[in-house]
Amino acid sequence: MKIVRSGKLITFNKVCAIVLFASCSTVLLALQSSVNNDQRHPDMGLFFAALSPEDAVADNALDQITPLWRDGYAGIIWDMLRFLMPPQSMNDGVLDRQRPGTEPSGGIASQITPEEHPSTKVWRRLMGYLEERSGRRFRGDIKHLHQWIWDQTYDPHPEYLFFKRTWYSEIDPRFGDFFQDGIEATIRLDEIDWGGVPVNGIPPxxxxxxxxxxxxxxxxxxxxxxxxxxxxxxxxxxxxxxxxxxxxxxxxxxxxxxxxxxxxxxxxxxxxxxxxxxxxxxxxxxxxxxxxxxxxxxxxxxxxxxxxxxxxxxxxxxxxxxxxxxxxxxxxxxxxxxxxxxxxxxxxxxxxxxxxxxxxxxxxxxxSDDLMFDVPELDGRLPLKAEIVGVLLDGDEVQNSSLAISVEFLSRRPVYMDSYEGRQLVVLTSAEGANRVYEAGDITFERFDSEGHLIDSSGGRWTVGEDDLTHLAGRGERLSRVPSQRAFWFGWYAQFPATRLVH
Structure with missing residues (x-):
């Protein structure tokens, strides 16, 4: 089985070698390098030990984590699960640590066959542990698990950066540069996901x-x-x-x-x-x-x-x-x-x-409308990959000051006026569907004439340029272009859930 991403093939077997690594050098490194002086949190080395192929070692680690468990730790285990081989069928369920043998928590008989990848047993163990801690049955659905994590208050382990650095460095040592101790972050670290390629694996x-x-x-x-x-x-x-x-x-x-x-x-x-x-x-x-x-x-x-x-x-x-x-x-x-x-x-x-x-x-x-990677929330007002024209107000309030206009909506309106954060904008759409956004000031634009000039409500004629709109009356009046971009609706909404949508 392979992860396919832009021409790069990274075999699961190579990625899952992390599990074999976990029982030796990774755990040793974690125990030596992790400094946890806060007794309110379990030692990070215990999470690495939970990857051990030896049940006794892993169960002992999880038993020590349990009394101090917080739901904010789930992101650590999710990161681990992402790089382990899941069961061939999600109907296989997961191992329940409270039951002997291979009986899954869902009550469906599940025999671990010799053909399974060695990391699959670890996958079952960790998924079962998260079900125990959360009180939920994810039924092997990692997307369901991810959504549950996003729904929780962000309360990460204080050594989450150390974990990210150690774990992701096993894929590409250069990933470790992004998670150095003491750095700040304005996004949740448990929302940072691997895209399937190493650093610059898609070469600029x-x-x-x-x-x-x-x-x-x-x-x-x-x-x-x-x-x-x-x-x-x-x-x-x-x-x-x-x-x-x-x-x-x-x-x-x-x-x-x-x-x-x-x-x-x-x-x-x-x-x-x-x-x-x-x-x-x-x-x-x-x-x-x-x-x-x-x-x-x-x-x-x-x-x-x-x-x-x-x-x-x-x-x-x-x-x-x-x-x-x-x-x-x-x-x-x-x-x-x-x-x-x-x-x-x-x-x-x-x-x-x-x-x-x-x-x-x-x-x-x-x-297709299918996604490769999860997002916290979807909005059904448009198809996931319907294209929108997005406009942002530069500055600290950008999250609450974004505008999205459906490209399909604009295709029926070659000249569209809108008010955005106290500014009048005009969006022009060509016969071949190209969208450009300009400042409109106090002018109302209405249509194009037969020569391609833009006509305002007073009959004034304007030329349309890449940088600005220019009045043809010789007054030197210009209206500037406003930076905008196309995007898939799901991607724009995932970044700016407070956006105003015109469709």
């Missing part, structure tokens, strides 16, 4: 090769691109290329950029890489938060929220750093090229061997 493009529109004969007019315009320079990032790399470190119009693509939540965001005169080099951590990729900076190894461009775990938390975002439009190559014949576009010469055919990367994921 660094200053990728580009070509002209005339020479980009590998692109057809209907192919999807993400278009940027900065300081008069335009560039297209084909989805068929960027989906394989999920990040491009680039320079457009003299501006250093980190173009982030979270394929799981369907969003592309171009950020300036220079913040307060410091050039941050970003990478893909291999970790997720609510099905949204966490990027990291190489300088401090802080983890950053992709949607907001802020550090959420690590040394930079609390510094009030926030990356500057730029506008991006999701459109077709044909439309982008007609509007910007001078555009540059990524070349197929990336330095990597990938099938860059249109729609190849994440084909099954994009074509």
């Amino acid at each position: 493009l660094e200053y990728p090769s580009i070509t002209t529109a005339e020479l980009a004969n590998y692109l057809d007019d209907e192919h999807v691109v993400f278009g940027l315009s900065i300081n008069g320079a335009t560039r297209a990032y084909p989805k068929r290329i960027l989906a394989w790399h999920e990040m491009a470190l680039d320079r457009v119009g003299g501006v250093e950029l980190t173009v982030v693509y979270c394929t799981l939540c369907g969003t592309v965001i171009p950020y300036e890489s220079i913040l307060n005169r410091e050039h941050f080099k970003f990478g893909t951590s291999g970790l997720l938060y609510r099905s949204n990729k966490l990027m990291f900076d190489h300088q401090t190894k802080s983890l950053w929220n992709t949607f907001e461009g802020v550090p959420v775990v690590g040394p930079l938390v609390g510094t009030r750093k926030r990356l500057t975002r730029h506008s991006v439009v999701t459109t077709t190559w044909g439309e982008w090229r007609r509007l910007h014949p001078e555009t540059t576009v990524l070349s197929l010469e990336t330095g990597y061997s990938r099938d860059y055919g249109e729609g190849v990367a994440y084909r099954e994921y994009f074509q």
Whole structure:
């Protein structure tokens, strides 16, 4: 059995070697390195000992944890379960430590066969223990368990960072850099999940090769691109290329950029890489938060929220750093090229061997409404992967100041006016479905004329540019573009549950 993630194959057998490791070096390391002076919490070494393939050792560890148990410890065991081999059938149930033999807590006969992976017994033991402590029957459903954990007040073990560092380092030692002692976090550590690849296992493009529109004969007019315009320079990032790399470190119009693509939540965001005169080099951590990729900076190894461009775990938390975002439009190559014949576009010469055919990367994921990773809450007003145009108010109140507008809703309204946090906005949608958001000020826009000019309620005509709307009467009046991005509804809602939805 294999975990499949963007062309990377990581066998469960390799991951589950952690269990065999647990009975020797990991437990020894945990016992030697873990310093727990708070007698209100069990020693972290006991959690590692619970992974032992020897029942007596594991049961003794769990018996010592029990008197001090708090539901906030469940995240530790969930992290362990994620990397153990579950039973072949969830009907197998779990082992009840209070009963002899292999009888599951559900009362269904369950014989552990020789074909089972060695870690499956440990999986059963830990799942059964969580059922005992919670008083619930999860029936082997790890998603149900995860939801129960999220529903609890966040009260982690004081050495949870130590656990994360030790445990995740067995997958990739570089994961340990993200969980150093003493760092701050603004998100729950039990919501940080492994995405199935090591650090930079999905390799970012660094200053990728580009070509002209005339020479980009590998692109057809209907192919999807993400278009940027900065300081008069335009560039297209084909989805068929960027989906394989999920990040491009680039320079457009003299501006250093980190173009982030979270394929799981369907969003592309171009950020300036220079913040307060410091050039941050970003990478893909291999970790997720609510099905949204966490990027990291190489300088401090802080983890950053992709949607907001802020550090959420690590040394930079609390510094009030926030990356500057730029506008991006999701459109077709044909439309982008007609509007910007001078555009540059990524070349197929990336330095990597990938099938860059249109729609190849994440084909099954994009074509279904199924999710790869859990999120705490879903909202049924739209299909999970229905696309929305998202707008954020930069600042500390971003969680309560987000706007989502259904792309399908906008497809029927080429000119749509909305009020957002005291600002009048106009959202323009092209015939091919490209959405752009602009400040409207005190002007009401009504329609496009036959020449593609935007007409306001006074009959004024405006040209539509990538950077702004410009009045044609020669008064020099301009209305600025507002950064926005497309995203899957489930991903946006998972990050901003207080968002206002227009649909």
